[in-house]
Amino acid sequence: MPLGIIFKRALRDIRQNLVTHVMTTIVVALTCLVFVFFSVFSINLQRVADRFGKELAIVVYLKKDLAQEKIPSLYQKIVSMDGIENVKFVSSEEAFKRLEGYFKDEKEILEGVDPLFLPPSFEIQINRAVYNPGRVRSIASTLSTWPEVQKVQYGKEWVDRLESFSEAVRAAVMASAVLLLVTAAFVVSNTIKLTVYARQDEIEIMRLVGATNGFIQGPFLLASFFQGVSGSLAALVVGLFCYEYVINIIGQTGLIRSLSLQFLPLPYMAVVVLISGIFCMAGTAMALRRFLKL
Amino acid sequence: MISSDQAVIELRKVQKKYTQDIVTLEGADLSIQKGEFVFLTGPSGAGKSTLLRMLYKAEEPTKGSIIIDGVDLSSLSRSQIPLLRRKVGVIFQDFKLLYNKSVFENVALSLEVLGLKKSQLATRVKQVIEGVGLADKLHRKVVQLSGGEQQRVAIARAVVNRPPIILADEPTGNLDRKRTMEVVALMEELNARGATIIFATHDDALFQNTYRRVLQLRNGKIEEV
Numbered sequence: 372m373p374l375g376i377i378f379k380r381a382l383r384d385i386r387q388n389l390v391t392h393v394m395t396t397i398v399v400a401l402t403c404l405v406f407v408f409f410s411v412f413s414i415n416l417q418r419v420a421d422r423f424g425k426e427l428a429i430v431v432y433l434k435k436d437l438a439q440e441k442i443p444s445l446y447q448k449i450v451s452m453d454g455i456e457n458v459k460f461v462s463s464e465e466a467f468k469r470l471e472g473y474f475k476d477e478k479e480i481l482e483g484v485d486p487l488f489l490p491p492s493f494e495i496q497i498n499r500a501v502y503n504p505g506r507v508r509s510i511a512s513t514l515s516t517w518p519e520v521q522k523v524q525y526g527k528e529w530v531d532r533l534e535s536f537s538e539a540v541r542a543a544v545m546a547s548a549v550l551l552l553v554t555a556a557f558v559v560s561n562t563i564k565l566t567v568y569a570r571q572d573e574i575e576i577m578r579l580v581g582a583t584n585g586f587i588q589g590p591f592l593l594a595s596f597f598q599g600v601s602g603s604l605a606a607l608v609v610g611l612f613c614y615e616y617v618i619n620i621i622g623q624t625g626l627i628r629s630l631s632l633q634f635l636p637l638p639y640m641a642v643v644v645l646i647s648g649i650f651c652m653a654g655t656a657m658a659l660r661r662f663l664k665l
Numbered sequence: 666m667i668s669s670d671q672a673v674i675e676l677r678k679v680q681k682k683y684t685q686d687i688v689t690l691e692g693a694d695l696s697i698q699k700g701e702f703v704f705l706t707g708p709s710g711a712g713k714s715t716l717l718r719m720l721y722k723a724e725e726p727t728k729g730s731i732i733i734d735g736v737d738l739s740s741l742s743r744s745q746i747p748l749l750r751r752k753v754g755v756i757f758q759d760f761k762l763l764y765n766k767s768v769f770e771n772v773a774l775s776l777e778v779l780g781l782k783k784s785q786l787a788t789r790v791k792q793v794i795e796g797v798g799l800a801d802k803l804h805r806k807v808v809q810l811s812g813g814e815q816q817r818v819a820i821a822r823a824v825v826n827r828p829p830i831i832l833a834d835e836p837t838g839n840l841d842r843k844r845t846m847e848v849v850a851l852m853e854e855l856n857a858r859g860a861t862i863i864f865a866t867h868d869d870a871l872f873q874n875t876y877r878r879v880l881q882l883r884n885g886k887i888e889e890v
Contacts, residue, residue: 581751
C-alpha cells in the first residue's frame with residue numbers, strides 16, 4: 372500500500388475528527404510537559420553537581436618531618452598522574468600566613484604559635500575534561516597510600532552525597548519518563564479506539580471490499596504518531612517559554628548566572644519527540660490489534 | 666451435484682451449525698460454473714445469507730470445504746482474505762453504504778483499497794456510476810438518495826473493480842417492481858460480460874420464467890428447482 376495514500380487518509384481522518392485529535396494532542400502535550408520539567412531539573416542539577424565537583428581541590432597534607440629535597444620529586448610524581456590539571460605547593464609558612472589572613476583583626480589569637488605548626492601540603496586541581504566523582508576518589512586514595520603523605524582531603528562526603536542525589540534524580544526522571552509516556556500512549560490509544568468505534572461500519576465495509584489490515588490500520592497509526600510528535604513538540608515549546616520566564620526572574624543573581632543553567636540539549640529534545648511518537652503509535656497498534664482482531 | 670472442471674464455486678459436504686438445534690446447512694453440495702447466473706432461493710431464515718457469507722469468508726463452515734476459483738477457503742490465512750474479497754463482489758441486502766459520504770466516494774472505496782490514487786480511479790468510477798444510471802448524482806451524499814438509488818450505488822461498488830464473481834444477497838428486497846427489473850437487467854448485463862453471479866432472492870416472480878438455474882435451500886440442503 373503506497374505510503375502517500377495512507378498519509379492522505381490519515382490527514383483526512385484528522386480533519387474529519389479535528390476536535391478529538393486536538394484534545395488528545397493537548398493531553399499528550401500536558402503529559403510530556405511534566406516530563407520536560409523533570410528533565411530540565413535533572414539535567415541542570417547534574418550540571419551544578421559537575422561544576423561544583425570540578426572546582427573541588429584535593430589537598431594532600433605532607434608529614435611535618437618530610438625533607439625539603441623530597442618535595443620537587445613528589446611534585447613531579449603528582450603532576451605526572453592522569454587527570455591532574457594543576458598542582459600547587461603550600462609550605463608551612465604560607466599556610467600560616469593564610470591562617471593569619473583568615474583571622475584578620477584577631478591575629479593575637481595566633482600569638483606565640485609556632486609558624487611551622489601547620490603541615491606543608493599540595494593543592495591539586497582535577498582536569499575538568501576528565502572530571503567525575505569516581506576519578507577524584509581514586510586519585511585521593513592513591514595519594515593516601517604514599518609514605519610521605521599524612522592525610523588527604525577532598526570533600527569526600529559532599530561529592531558522594533551530590534553524586535548519589537544526582538543519580539536518584541536521574542533515576543526518578545527515567546522512571547517518570549516511562550510512566551508518562553505509557554500514560555500518553557494509553558490516552559492516544561483510547562482516543563483512537565473511540566474513533567474506531569465511531570467508524571466501525573466504515574471499517575467493516577472496507578474489510579468486505581478487500582482492504583488489507585495495513586490499509587485499515589495505517590491511517591490510525593500515522594494519526595497517533597502525529598499526535599505523539601505534535602504533543603511532545605508543544606510540550607517542549609511551552610517548557611522552553613516557562614524556562615526562559617523563570618530564568619529571567621531568578622537569573623539576575625550572580626550565583627544563578629555562574630551556574631550557567633540551560634534548557635534541554637537539542638539531541639535530547641529530538642529523542643523525546645521521537646519516543647513520544649513511537650510510544651503513541653505502539654499503544655495504538657496494540658489497541659487496534661485487540662479491537663480489530665487483526 | 667453438478668461438478669465440472671470449469672467450476673468456479675464449489676461446496677463439498679458443507680455443514681453450518683450455530684448450536685445443536687440451529688443447523689443452517691447439513692452436508693450441502695454445490696457447483697457453479699464460470700460465467701453462470703444462478704438464482705438462490707428459499708424461505709427467510711433458510712440460510713441464503715449464511716451461504717453467501719461463507720463464500721466470502723465472513724463465516725466459516727462447521728464441516729466440509731468451500732472452493733472458490735480452485736482455492737480451498739480453509740487454506741487461506743487472514744492476510745489472504747482481502748485478496749479473496751477483491752475477486753468476489755458482494756451486494757448486501759442492507760446495502761452497507763457510508764451514508765455521510767458521496768456516491769463517488771462509496772464506489773471509489775473498492776478501488777482505493779487496491780491502492781489506486783483518486784486520479785487513477787476517477788474515470789472508472791464515473792463510468793460505473795453512469796452505468797447504474799446515477800451520473801447526475803455523483804457527488805450527492807448517499808443519505809439523500811432513495812432506496813432504489815442506494816441499491817444501485819451498492820451494485821456499482823460491488824462491480825467497479827470488475828470481480829469475476831458477484832454475490833447478490835436479496836438485492837431487490839427493498840425495491841418496487843420497476844426498480845427490481847432494472848436491477849435484474851443490470852445483473853444480466855454484468856453476467857453477459859463474463860461475471861459469475863449468485864442472485865439470492867425469495868421473490869419467486871424473478872425466476873418463474875427464467876432459463877437460468879434456480880437453486881433452493883431446503884432443510885439444510887441445496888436442491889435444483
